[in-house]
Amino acid sequence: MQVISAIDELRRTVGAWHKADLSVGFVPTMGNLHRGHLALLKEAAHHCERLVASIFVNPLQFDEECDLQSYPRTLEADMVQLESIGVDVLFTPTEASLYPHGREALTRVDVAGLGDILEGAARPGHFVGVTTVVTKLFNCVQPDLAVFGEKDFQQLLLVRRLVADLNMPIKLLGLATVREADGLAMSSRNQRLSTAERKIAPLLYRELQAIKDALLHEKHDYAALEQAAVERLLRLGFVPEYVAIRDADTLLAINNNTENRVILAAARLGDTRLIDNLRV
Numbered sequence: 213m214q215v216i217s218a219i220d221e222l223r224r225t226v227g228a229w230h231k232a233d234l235s236v237g238f239v240p241t242m243g244n245l246h247r248g249h250l251a252l253l254k255e256a257a258h259h260c261e262r263l264v265a266s267i268f269v270n271p272l273q274f275d276e277e278c279d280l281q282s283y284p285r286t287l288e289a290d291m292v293q294l295e296s297i298g299v300d301v302l303f304t305p306t307e308a309s310l311y312p313h314g315r316e317a318l319t320r321v322d323v324a325g326l327g328d329i330l331e332g333a334a335r336p337g338h339f340v341g342v343t344t345v346v347t348k349l350f351n352c353v354q355p356d357l358a359v360f361g362e363k364d365f366q367q368l369l370l371v372r373r374l375v376a377d378l379n380m381p382i383k384l385l386g387l388a389t390v391r392e393a394d395g396l397a398m399s400s401r402n403q404r405l406s407t408a409e410r411k412i413a414p415l416l417y418r419e420l421q422a423i424k425d426a427l428l429h430e431k432h433d434y435a436a437l438e439q440a441a442v443e444r445l446l447r448l449g450f451v452p453e454y455v456a457i458r459d460a461d462t463l464l465a466i467n468n469n470t471e472n473r474v475i476l477a478a479a480r481l482g483d484t485r486l487i488d489n490l491r492v
Protein backbone atom coordinates (compact mmCIF):
# COMPACT_ATOMS: atom_id res chain seq x y z
CA MET A 213 0.00 0.00 0.00
CA GLN A 214 1.30 3.42 -0.98
CA VAL A 215 0.73 6.23 1.50
CA ILE A 216 0.39 9.57 -0.29
CA SER A 217 -0.09 12.97 1.30
CA ALA A 218 0.61 15.26 -1.66
CA ILE A 219 -2.37 15.97 -3.93
CA ASP A 220 -0.28 16.17 -7.13
CA GLU A 221 1.34 12.80 -6.42
CA LEU A 222 -2.08 11.26 -5.81
CA ARG A 223 -3.35 12.72 -9.11
CA ARG A 224 -0.35 11.28 -11.00
CA THR A 225 -0.93 7.82 -9.52
CA VAL A 226 -4.68 7.76 -10.13
CA GLY A 227 -4.20 9.41 -13.54
CA ALA A 228 -1.94 6.53 -14.60
CA TRP A 229 -4.63 4.04 -13.52
CA HIS A 230 -7.28 5.87 -15.52
CA LYS A 231 -4.95 5.91 -18.54
CA ALA A 232 -4.57 2.15 -18.22
CA ASP A 233 -8.38 1.90 -18.12
CA LEU A 234 -8.46 0.67 -14.52
CA SER A 235 -11.53 1.63 -12.49
CA VAL A 236 -10.93 3.41 -9.19
CA GLY A 237 -12.99 2.96 -6.02
CA PHE A 238 -12.79 5.35 -3.07
CA VAL A 239 -13.83 5.35 0.59
CA PRO A 240 -13.24 8.58 2.55
CA THR A 241 -12.78 8.15 6.31
CA MET A 242 -11.61 10.03 9.37
CA GLY A 243 -9.64 6.98 10.51
CA ASN A 244 -10.05 4.98 13.71
CA LEU A 245 -11.28 2.23 11.45
CA HIS A 246 -13.71 -0.49 12.50
CA ARG A 247 -15.56 -3.30 10.72
CA GLY A 248 -18.05 -0.82 9.27
CA HIS A 249 -15.29 1.00 7.36
CA LEU A 250 -13.76 -2.27 6.20
CA ALA A 251 -17.14 -3.38 4.81
CA LEU A 252 -17.26 -0.15 2.75
CA LEU A 253 -13.76 -0.78 1.41
CA LYS A 254 -14.52 -4.41 0.56
CA GLU A 255 -17.62 -3.30 -1.31
CA ALA A 256 -15.57 -0.76 -3.30
CA ALA A 257 -12.92 -3.42 -4.02
CA HIS A 258 -15.66 -5.70 -5.33
CA HIS A 259 -16.60 -3.15 -8.01
CA CYS A 260 -13.24 -1.61 -8.91
CA GLU A 261 -9.75 -2.57 -9.98
CA ARG A 262 -7.93 -0.05 -7.80
CA LEU A 263 -8.84 1.07 -4.31
CA VAL A 264 -8.14 4.37 -2.53
CA ALA A 265 -8.96 5.11 1.12
CA SER A 266 -8.45 8.49 2.73
CA ILE A 267 -7.88 9.39 6.35
CA PHE A 268 -8.44 13.03 7.23
CA VAL A 269 -9.93 14.29 10.48
CA ASN A 270 -11.83 17.17 8.95
CA PRO A 271 -11.86 20.15 11.34
CA LEU A 272 -14.60 21.86 9.37
CA GLN A 273 -17.28 19.32 10.27
CA PHE A 274 -16.78 19.38 14.06
CA ASP A 275 -19.17 21.68 15.87
CA GLU A 276 -17.27 21.35 19.15
CA GLU A 277 -13.52 21.99 19.39
CA CYS A 278 -13.13 19.45 22.23
CA ASP A 279 -14.76 16.78 20.02
CA LEU A 280 -12.16 17.53 17.30
CA GLN A 281 -9.28 17.40 19.78
CA SER A 282 -10.42 14.14 21.36
CA TYR A 283 -11.23 12.38 18.08
CA PRO A 284 -9.15 9.16 18.18
CA ARG A 285 -6.18 9.18 15.81
CA THR A 286 -4.93 5.63 15.25
CA LEU A 287 -2.99 5.82 11.97
CA GLU A 288 -0.63 2.88 12.60
CA ALA A 289 -3.42 0.43 13.47
CA ASP A 290 -5.57 1.78 10.61
CA MET A 291 -2.75 1.17 8.12
CA VAL A 292 -2.44 -2.47 9.19
CA GLN A 293 -6.16 -2.97 8.53
CA LEU A 294 -6.05 -1.18 5.18
CA GLU A 295 -3.06 -3.27 4.05
CA SER A 296 -4.86 -6.45 5.05
CA ILE A 297 -7.77 -5.79 2.71
CA GLY A 298 -5.66 -4.74 -0.26
CA VAL A 299 -6.04 -0.96 -0.38
CA ASP A 300 -3.70 0.35 -3.10
CA VAL A 301 -3.35 3.93 -1.90
CA LEU A 302 -4.00 5.55 1.44
CA PHE A 303 -4.43 9.29 0.92
CA THR A 304 -3.57 11.34 4.02
CA PRO A 305 -3.85 15.00 2.99
CA THR A 306 -2.60 17.71 5.33
CA GLU A 307 -4.97 20.39 6.60
CA ALA A 308 -2.83 23.03 4.82
CA SER A 309 -3.22 21.30 1.45
CA LEU A 310 -7.01 20.92 1.71
CA TYR A 311 -7.59 24.34 3.28
CA PRO A 312 -4.76 26.47 1.85
CA HIS A 313 -6.43 29.73 2.91
CA GLY A 314 -7.38 28.53 6.37
CA ARG A 315 -10.62 27.15 7.79
CA GLU A 316 -12.58 30.38 7.55
CA ALA A 317 -11.63 31.78 4.15
CA LEU A 318 -12.72 29.04 1.82
CA THR A 319 -15.27 28.17 -0.81
CA ARG A 320 -17.93 26.02 0.79
CA VAL A 321 -20.35 23.50 -0.64
CA ASP A 322 -23.80 23.86 0.92
CA VAL A 323 -26.63 21.50 0.03
CA ALA A 324 -29.35 23.86 1.18
CA GLY A 325 -32.59 22.45 2.60
CA LEU A 326 -31.59 18.82 2.95
CA GLY A 327 -28.50 19.90 4.89
CA ASP A 328 -30.43 22.09 7.32
CA ILE A 329 -32.81 19.59 8.92
CA LEU A 330 -32.34 16.79 11.50
CA GLU A 331 -28.54 16.43 11.95
CA GLY A 332 -28.09 19.75 10.15
CA ALA A 333 -30.35 21.50 12.66
CA ALA A 334 -28.82 19.71 15.66
CA ARG A 335 -25.24 20.42 14.54
CA PRO A 336 -25.14 23.76 12.68
CA GLY A 337 -22.29 23.90 10.17
CA HIS A 338 -21.58 20.18 10.34
CA PHE A 339 -22.91 19.23 6.93
CA VAL A 340 -21.31 22.17 5.13
CA GLY A 341 -18.06 20.83 6.55
CA VAL A 342 -18.84 17.34 5.30
CA THR A 343 -20.00 18.30 1.81
CA THR A 344 -17.09 20.72 1.39
CA VAL A 345 -14.46 18.15 2.32
CA VAL A 346 -16.11 15.35 0.33
CA THR A 347 -16.12 17.61 -2.76
CA LYS A 348 -12.44 18.37 -2.21
CA LEU A 349 -11.57 14.71 -1.69
CA PHE A 350 -13.52 13.73 -4.83
CA ASN A 351 -11.60 16.41 -6.76
CA CYS A 352 -8.28 15.08 -5.47
CA VAL A 353 -8.97 11.36 -5.94
CA GLN A 354 -11.23 11.52 -9.03
CA PRO A 355 -12.74 8.09 -8.37
CA ASP A 356 -15.19 6.25 -10.61
CA LEU A 357 -17.07 4.97 -7.59
CA ALA A 358 -17.36 5.89 -3.91
CA VAL A 359 -18.99 3.95 -1.08
CA PHE A 360 -20.66 5.51 1.98
CA GLY A 361 -22.39 3.85 4.93
CA GLU A 362 -26.14 4.08 5.55
CA LYS A 363 -25.30 4.59 9.23
CA ASP A 364 -24.92 8.29 8.34
CA PHE A 365 -28.12 8.23 6.33
CA GLN A 366 -28.52 11.97 5.87
CA GLN A 367 -24.83 12.32 4.91
CA LEU A 368 -25.32 9.68 2.22
CA LEU A 369 -28.34 11.54 0.78
CA LEU A 370 -26.42 14.82 0.84
CA VAL A 371 -23.45 13.33 -1.00
CA ARG A 372 -25.81 11.81 -3.58
CA ARG A 373 -27.36 15.24 -4.06
CA LEU A 374 -24.04 17.08 -4.39
CA VAL A 375 -22.72 14.54 -6.91
CA ALA A 376 -25.87 15.02 -8.99
CA ASP A 377 -26.02 18.81 -8.61
CA LEU A 378 -22.32 19.34 -9.38
CA ASN A 379 -22.39 16.88 -12.31
CA MET A 380 -19.63 14.71 -10.90
CA PRO A 381 -19.01 11.53 -12.91
CA ILE A 382 -18.95 9.36 -9.79
CA LYS A 383 -21.15 6.37 -9.03
CA LEU A 384 -22.24 6.28 -5.40
CA LEU A 385 -23.06 3.17 -3.43
CA GLY A 386 -24.68 3.14 0.02
CA LEU A 387 -23.96 0.16 2.24
CA ALA A 388 -26.20 -1.18 5.03
CA THR A 389 -25.12 -0.33 8.58
CA VAL A 390 -22.79 -2.86 10.18
CA ARG A 391 -23.95 -3.68 13.71
CA GLU A 392 -22.57 -5.32 16.82
CA ALA A 393 -24.25 -8.62 17.83
CA ASP A 394 -26.61 -6.72 20.15
CA GLY A 395 -27.71 -4.32 17.41
CA LEU A 396 -25.59 -1.27 18.24
CA ALA A 397 -24.51 0.46 15.02
CA MET A 398 -20.73 0.45 14.66
CA SER A 399 -19.17 3.85 15.21
CA SER A 400 -15.84 5.21 16.36
CA ARG A 401 -17.78 7.02 19.09
CA ASN A 402 -18.85 3.73 20.74
CA GLN A 403 -15.42 3.51 22.38
CA ARG A 404 -16.33 6.50 24.50
CA LEU A 405 -19.23 4.68 26.18
CA SER A 406 -18.69 3.51 29.75
CA THR A 407 -19.42 -0.16 30.50
CA ALA A 408 -22.85 0.75 31.87
CA GLU A 409 -23.65 3.01 28.87
CA ARG A 410 -22.49 0.34 26.42
CA LYS A 411 -25.20 -1.97 27.84
CA ILE A 412 -27.91 0.65 27.31
CA ALA A 413 -26.74 1.89 23.90
CA PRO A 414 -28.34 -0.90 21.76
CA LEU A 415 -31.76 0.13 23.11
CA LEU A 416 -31.70 3.06 20.69
CA TYR A 417 -31.88 0.58 17.80
CA ARG A 418 -34.56 -1.37 19.71
CA GLU A 419 -36.73 1.79 19.71
CA LEU A 420 -36.32 2.16 15.96
CA GLN A 421 -37.36 -1.47 15.53
CA ALA A 422 -40.44 -0.89 17.72
CA ILE A 423 -41.50 2.06 15.53
CA LYS A 424 -40.90 0.02 12.38
CA ASP A 425 -43.13 -2.74 13.78
CA ALA A 426 -45.87 -0.23 14.53
CA LEU A 427 -45.65 1.24 11.01
CA LEU A 428 -45.82 -2.21 9.48
CA HIS A 429 -48.98 -2.77 11.56
CA GLU A 430 -50.54 0.25 9.84
CA LYS A 431 -50.14 2.68 12.73
CA HIS A 432 -50.21 6.12 11.16
CA ASP A 433 -50.04 8.51 14.09
CA TYR A 434 -46.43 9.41 13.35
CA ALA A 435 -46.07 12.22 15.86
CA ALA A 436 -47.37 9.97 18.67
CA LEU A 437 -44.98 7.17 17.71
CA GLU A 438 -42.05 9.60 17.70
CA GLN A 439 -43.07 11.14 21.03
CA ALA A 440 -43.55 7.74 22.72
CA ALA A 441 -40.05 6.70 21.59
CA VAL A 442 -38.55 9.94 22.95
CA GLU A 443 -40.22 9.32 26.31
CA ARG A 444 -39.03 5.71 26.51
CA LEU A 445 -35.48 6.77 25.59
CA LEU A 446 -35.56 9.39 28.36
CA ARG A 447 -36.63 6.75 30.88
CA LEU A 448 -33.77 4.50 29.72
CA GLY A 449 -31.20 7.24 30.44
CA PHE A 450 -30.74 8.78 26.97
CA VAL A 451 -31.11 12.47 26.23
CA PRO A 452 -32.89 12.24 22.87
CA GLU A 453 -32.37 15.02 20.29
CA TYR A 454 -34.85 13.72 17.74
CA VAL A 455 -36.75 10.64 16.67
CA ALA A 456 -38.22 11.23 13.21
CA ILE A 457 -40.17 9.15 10.71
CA ARG A 458 -39.35 10.59 7.29
CA ASP A 459 -39.46 10.03 3.55
CA ALA A 460 -36.26 8.06 2.84
CA ASP A 461 -35.60 9.93 -0.42
CA THR A 462 -36.11 13.51 0.77
CA LEU A 463 -36.13 13.31 4.58
CA LEU A 464 -39.33 15.37 4.50
CA ALA A 465 -42.43 14.51 6.55
CA ILE A 466 -44.31 11.45 5.34
CA ASN A 467 -47.93 10.80 4.59
CA ASN A 468 -49.83 7.53 4.28
CA ASN A 469 -48.79 7.19 0.62
CA THR A 470 -45.04 7.61 1.14
CA GLU A 471 -43.39 4.47 -0.22
CA ASN A 472 -39.86 4.66 1.14
CA ARG A 473 -39.74 5.46 4.81
CA VAL A 474 -36.90 5.76 7.27
CA ILE A 475 -36.82 6.28 11.01
CA LEU A 476 -33.91 8.39 12.24
CA ALA A 477 -32.79 9.12 15.77
CA ALA A 478 -30.07 11.00 17.61
CA ALA A 479 -29.59 10.79 21.36
CA ARG A 480 -26.87 11.49 23.87
CA LEU A 481 -25.83 8.85 26.34
CA GLY A 482 -23.57 10.47 28.90
CA ASP A 483 -20.94 12.36 26.88
CA THR A 484 -21.48 10.32 23.72
CA ARG A 485 -23.79 11.33 20.91
CA LEU A 486 -25.29 8.35 19.07
CA ILE A 487 -27.20 8.34 15.79
CA ASP A 488 -28.98 5.48 14.09
CA ASN A 489 -31.65 4.85 11.48
CA LEU A 490 -33.81 2.08 10.12
CA ARG A 491 -35.46 1.73 6.71
CA VAL A 492 -39.09 0.59 6.71
Ligand code: PAF
Binds near residue numbers: 242268270342345
Ligand atom coordinates in the same frame (compact mmCIF):
# COMPACT_ATOMS: atom_id res chain seq x y z
O1 PAF B 1 -18.37 9.79 7.52
C1 PAF B 1 -17.23 10.27 7.74
O2 PAF B 1 -16.35 9.60 8.31
C2 PAF B 1 -16.94 11.71 7.34
O3 PAF B 1 -18.06 12.50 7.46
C3 PAF B 1 -16.33 11.80 5.92
C4 PAF B 1 -17.32 11.34 4.87
C5 PAF B 1 -15.06 10.98 5.84
C6 PAF B 1 -15.98 13.27 5.63
O4 PAF B 1 -15.04 13.76 6.52
